[in-house]
Amino acid sequence: MIQSSAEGLLLVNKPAGKTAFSLVGRLRKLLNIAKIGHAGTLDPFATGVMVMLIGKKYTKLSDKFLNADKEYIADLFLGQATDTFDTEGKATGGTQYMPTSQEIEAMIAKFQGKITQTPPMFSAKKIAGKKLYELARQGVTVERTPREVTVNTQLMHYEYPLLRIQVACSKGTYIRAMADDMGHMLGCGAHLSALKRTRSGSYNLADCLEGEKLFSGR
Numbered sequence: 194m195i196q197s198s199a200e201g202l203l204l205v206n207k208p209a210g211k212t213a214f215s216l217v218g219r220l221r222k223l224l225n226i227a228k229i230g231h232a233g234t235l236d237p238f239a240t241g242v243m244v245m246l247i248g249k250k251y252t253k254l255s256d257k258f259l260n261a262d263k264e265y266i267a268d269l270f271l272g273q274a275t276d277t278f279d280t281e282g283k284a285t286g287g288t289q290y291m292p293t294s295q296e297i298e299a300m301i302a303k304f305q306g307k308i309t310q311t312p313p314m315f316s317a318k319k320i321a322g323k324k325l326y327e328l329a330r331q332g333v334t335v336e337r338t339p340r341e342v343t344v345n346t347q348l349m350h351y352e353y354p355l356l357r358i359q360v361a362c363s364k365g366t367y368i369r370a371m372a373d374d375m376g377h378m379l380g381c382g383a384h385l386s387a388l389k390r391t392r393s394g395s396y397n398l399a400d401c402l403e404g405e406k407l408f409s410g411r
Contacts, residue, residue: 199224200248206401207235207243211408219407220245232258233393234317236369238281241265241390242398260364261394266349267385269356269372274382276329277315278369287382291353300378301358304346310370311339342366356383361392 207216213234220229230252232244242263246252272289275282292300312318314329320337328335343363350357356375360368369385376383391398 199226200250202251202396203245203247204396204401205243205245205404205407206398207240208404208408209238209240211404212237213243216243216245216404216407220247223407228252230255232261233263235390236279236281236388238279239388239390241388242393242396242401243390243404244393244396258394262361262363262392263366263390263394264359264361264392265368266389266391267358267360267368267372268387269358269375269383270386271354271356271376271379271381271383273384274373274376275384277384278313278367278373279315279385280387282315282384285382287376288380290379290381292379292381294351296379297351297356298348300375301346301348303378304344304360304371304375306345307341307343309339309341310367310374312337313367313370313373315369316367340365344371346371355386359391 203220205216207213213231217229217231221227224247226247228249230246232246232255235241235243244258246255246258271292273287274285276285312325314334315326318325320335342365344366345361347359349359360371368388372383372385
């Protein structure tokens with residue numbers, strides 16, 4: 194049994210349907226440690242690498258881990274855009290246009306190196322002390338400053354309406370925003386239907402404890 198004095202990093206494969214907050218709460222209960230944080234959140238529907246920081250010594254190092262590059266496998270559903278840019282939102286439009294493989298490859302080529310993104314309204318980013326998603330749920334839209342991020346995007350599979358890509362990216366990249374931008378560029382609309390973080394800094398999915406075990410008690 195892990196003692197309450199334990200400190201360190203715990204790599205967890207977050208299961209779908211669980212929030213980062215619920216993962217922190219579960220670990221606090223299991224380890225009897227109040228000071229637990231993480232090096233980058235994941236949306237509830239997403240899965241993959243979460244670097245959990247156990248104990249005061251490690252939570253103080255959160256900025257070091259938060260600044261690390263990350264890597265994802267993302268599934269896009271073409272033909273339908275949503276207000277949240279992902280599968281949890283309300284449909285906002287789309288078309289039945291089926292992009293060709295050549296159009297997909299040309300679009301992917303534009304998501305390489307430095308790109309500019311506008312943080313989505315449905316995000317945890319704070320403006321004037323308010324999280325954007327809290328404002329969005331109230332029907333409020335505020336101006337957001339576009340910012341530059343660095344991405345390396347690879348096409349993994351395409352069979353309309355599903356497009357799978359691999360993205361290695363710098364801190365603060367919104368994969369949901371990429372999905373929405375890609376849908377606009379293709380002229381059909383798109384949203385993120387699944388997301389798996391496969392790497393955070395030097396930590397890989399293969400090194401992670403299966404998060405389901407934490408919630409099942411096994």
